[in-house]
Amino acid sequence: MARALARHWGALVVFGAAALVPIVVRDAYFLDSLVLILLWGALSAAWNVAGGYAGQVSIGHASFFGIGAYSAALLGARWQQSPWLGMLVGIALSLAAGAAIGYLSNRLKGPYFALSTIAFSQVLLIVASRWRAFTSGSEGIPVPFRPGFATLGLGHVAWVYLALAVAVLYWGIQVWLEHSRFGYRLAGVREDEDAAQALGIPARRLKVIAVTASAALTSVCGTLWAQYVGFVDPFYVFSVDLSVRFALNTIIGGMGTALGPFLGSILITSLETYLRATLSGVKSGFTGIYLIVYGVVLILVVRFVPDGLAGVAGRLRARRARAHA
Amino acid sequence: MDPARRLGRAQIDVFAQLGVSTILLGGIYALIAVGLTLIFGIMRVVNFAHGEFLMLGMYLGFWAFTLLSMDPWFVLFVSIPLFFGIGVLTYVLVMKGVIHASHNVQIFTTVGLSTALQNTALVLWSGDFHTVRPWHALRPIRMLGTAFNLSQVVAFVIALTLTVLLFAFMRFTHTGRVMRATAQDRDAAILMGIDTDRVYRITFALGIAAVGAAGVLVSPLYAVYPTAGLQFVLLSYVVVVLGGLGDMVGALIGSLIVAAVEVAGSYWFGTAWKEIFYFLLFIGVLVFRPAGLFGQRGAENLGV
Structure with missing residues (x-):
C-alpha cells in the first residue's frame, strides 16, 4: 500500500486536488475549467491507449469523439432518449469503427496509419455535414437540457465529480496497461514488432484490441462533452485540430505514461483559459493567437522534450536516485 | 428565357467536358502533389503542413492582385524564388532538427507547423x-464541344510546364542525381561524400516552391481563406499514396485518377459529395495496396 502510494503520489495530488476544489471554490468559471481539464485529460488518456501504449499514432481520433457526441445528441434531440443510452450506442458504433480501422490499417505504420485515420475522420465529417435529413447537416444539433442525472442535466459541481470519476477510471486503465501481461506484450509490439512476433506474441491482434478500446473510451467522453457543452457542430467534433489536441496533451505530458495526458491537459487547458481571458479584447480573434501558440509549443516540445513532462520527471528522479546511491 | 437556351444550340458534349476537366484539374493537382512526394521520397517525412504553403501561395496571388493589380501569372516570377526562400528558412528552423528523429516527432512537428501557419493567416487576414x-477568369474558351475559362487552361499549362521542369531537373542535373542517390540510400550517399544536409535543404525548398506556385495558380479558381489548404492537401495525400509515396511519375498518374474520381463524382452525385469518393478510394488503397497502385509490395516499409 505504501509502495503504491509512493509510486502514484503524482496522481494522488492531481486527482485529490480536483476532488477538493469544488468544496472550496464555487466560482462557476473556475469549475467549468476544471471539468474541461478533466474531460480533455480523459480524452488524451484514451488516445494514449492507442498512440502511447500501442504505438498506433492516430490523427483521426476526433472520429470516435464525434460518433459519441452525435449518438447521444441525435437520440436525445430526435427521440427524447437518455444520453446514457446514446453513450452505449456510441460505444457500440465506436467499437465497430475502431475494430474496422484497427483491422484494416493493421499493416500500416508511422505516417501511413496517421493518414488513414485522418481520411476516416474526413469521411465522417462529410457525412455529418452533408446528410442534412438525418444529422441536420452543417448547422449542428443543439442538445436539449433536461435536469436530472438520467438525462445528464447536471450542475457544475456534479459535472466535476462525474468527469473526475471518468478521469480516474481512465488513469486506472493506463496503470493496468503498465503492469499487466497484456500491457507488457503491447509494449513489446510497440518497441519491436518483428521481435515480438518472433516470440509468439500476436502483434496484430493486440494492436487491433488497443485501437478498438481507445475508440470506445474516446466515444464515452464525446458523449459527455456534447451533454456538457450542449451543442454538436460537425466541423468541430470531426476536426483535425481536435484530433491533434488529444495527441498534443499526451505528448506534452508524456506518451505511454499514465499521468502524462492529465498533466498535458492541465497545462494546455489552463493556457487556453488564460489566453482567452487576456486576449478577449483583441479584434482578430483569440482562437487564432491561441492556436499559433499551440502549434509552436507542439513543435518545440516534440523537438526538445520528446518524452514530455512525465519523462523529464522520471529522468530527474533517476538522477537523484543515482546521487543518493 | 432559360439560361441554358441562351447559350444557343447544345454545344457542350458532356463526356468531352468531363474528360477535359479531368485533365485540367489533374495537371494542377500534380504540381501540388509532386512537391509532397519529392519531400517524402528524399527526406522520408510526410509534410502535414504542405497545404498551408499552398494557402500562403493563394494569399500571395490575392494580395498581389488586390494591392498591385498584378496578374497571378506574373506573380509566379516572384513567388517561385520567394517560396524557395521560405522553404530553406523552414527547413533550417524547423525540419533540420527532426530529420533523424522518430516518425511521431516528424508527424507532430509538421502538424504543429500547419496549425501555426493556418492561424497566423487567420490573425493577419481574418477568416473571410x-x-x-483577373480578366482571364471571365474569358471562356470553347473547343471541341467543351467550355472552360482561360485561367483554368493557362494554370494547367503552367503547372504542367513546372512539373516537367522539375522532372528534368531531377533527371538531368548533377544536383538532381545527387538527390536521387540520397533517396535510394542515405548512408551510401554520405559515404560517397554527398552533403545530405544540403540535399534535404534543396529538396524541401523545391517542394515548397512547387506548392507555392500551385497556390498562386489556383488563386483565381478557388476562394482564398486560411484553411483553404486543407482540402487540397488531403487530396494530394490521396494522389501521393495512390502513386506510391516518393514516386514522382506515380504522382502524375495519381493526380489524373483523383481528378477523374472528383469530376465524375461531382457530375453524377453532386459537388457536395465528391470528396467522399476519393477518401474512400484513399482508404481502400491504404488498406489493400499501401505501396501505391504501381508500387512493389513492401515499399511502404522503406524508412518506416
Missing part, C-alpha cells in the same frame, strides 16, 4: 473568403 478575378 476572398476571390481573385
Whole structure:
C-alpha cells in the first residue's frame, strides 16, 4: 500500500486536488475549467491507449469523439432518449469503427496509419455535414437540457465529480496497461514488432484490441462533452485540430505514461483559459493567437522534450536516485 | 428565357467536358502533389503542413492582385524564388532538427507547423473568403464541344510546364542525381561524400516552391481563406499514396485518377459529395495496396 502510494503520489495530488476544489471554490468559471481539464485529460488518456501504449499514432481520433457526441445528441434531440443510452450506442458504433480501422490499417505504420485515420475522420465529417435529413447537416444539433442525472442535466459541481470519476477510471486503465501481461506484450509490439512476433506474441491482434478500446473510451467522453457543452457542430467534433489536441496533451505530458495526458491537459487547458481571458479584447480573434501558440509549443516540445513532462520527471528522479546511491 | 437556351444550340458534349476537366484539374493537382512526394521520397517525412504553403501561395496571388493589380501569372516570377526562400528558412528552423528523429516527432512537428501557419493567416487576414478575378477568369474558351475559362487552361499549362521542369531537373542535373542517390540510400550517399544536409535543404525548398506556385495558380479558381489548404492537401495525400509515396511519375498518374474520381463524382452525385469518393478510394488503397497502385509490395516499409 505504501509502495503504491509512493509510486502514484503524482496522481494522488492531481486527482485529490480536483476532488477538493469544488468544496472550496464555487466560482462557476473556475469549475467549468476544471471539468474541461478533466474531460480533455480523459480524452488524451484514451488516445494514449492507442498512440502511447500501442504505438498506433492516430490523427483521426476526433472520429470516435464525434460518433459519441452525435449518438447521444441525435437520440436525445430526435427521440427524447437518455444520453446514457446514446453513450452505449456510441460505444457500440465506436467499437465497430475502431475494430474496422484497427483491422484494416493493421499493416500500416508511422505516417501511413496517421493518414488513414485522418481520411476516416474526413469521411465522417462529410457525412455529418452533408446528410442534412438525418444529422441536420452543417448547422449542428443543439442538445436539449433536461435536469436530472438520467438525462445528464447536471450542475457544475456534479459535472466535476462525474468527469473526475471518468478521469480516474481512465488513469486506472493506463496503470493496468503498465503492469499487466497484456500491457507488457503491447509494449513489446510497440518497441519491436518483428521481435515480438518472433516470440509468439500476436502483434496484430493486440494492436487491433488497443485501437478498438481507445475508440470506445474516446466515444464515452464525446458523449459527455456534447451533454456538457450542449451543442454538436460537425466541423468541430470531426476536426483535425481536435484530433491533434488529444495527441498534443499526451505528448506534452508524456506518451505511454499514465499521468502524462492529465498533466498535458492541465497545462494546455489552463493556457487556453488564460489566453482567452487576456486576449478577449483583441479584434482578430483569440482562437487564432491561441492556436499559433499551440502549434509552436507542439513543435518545440516534440523537438526538445520528446518524452514530455512525465519523462523529464522520471529522468530527474533517476538522477537523484543515482546521487543518493 | 432559360439560361441554358441562351447559350444557343447544345454545344457542350458532356463526356468531352468531363474528360477535359479531368485533365485540367489533374495537371494542377500534380504540381501540388509532386512537391509532397519529392519531400517524402528524399527526406522520408510526410509534410502535414504542405497545404498551408499552398494557402500562403493563394494569399500571395490575392494580395498581389488586390494591392498591385498584378496578374497571378506574373506573380509566379516572384513567388517561385520567394517560396524557395521560405522553404530553406523552414527547413533550417524547423525540419533540420527532426530529420533523424522518430516518425511521431516528424508527424507532430509538421502538424504543429500547419496549425501555426493556418492561424497566423487567420490573425493577419481574418477568416473571410476572398476571390481573385483577373480578366482571364471571365474569358471562356470553347473547343471541341467543351467550355472552360482561360485561367483554368493557362494554370494547367503552367503547372504542367513546372512539373516537367522539375522532372528534368531531377533527371538531368548533377544536383538532381545527387538527390536521387540520397533517396535510394542515405548512408551510401554520405559515404560517397554527398552533403545530405544540403540535399534535404534543396529538396524541401523545391517542394515548397512547387506548392507555392500551385497556390498562386489556383488563386483565381478557388476562394482564398486560411484553411483553404486543407482540402487540397488531403487530396494530394490521396494522389501521393495512390502513386506510391516518393514516386514522382506515380504522382502524375495519381493526380489524373483523383481528378477523374472528383469530376465524375461531382457530375453524377453532386459537388457536395465528391470528396467522399476519393477518401474512400484513399482508404481502400491504404488498406489493400499501401505501396501505391504501381508500387512493389513492401515499399511502404522503406524508412518506416
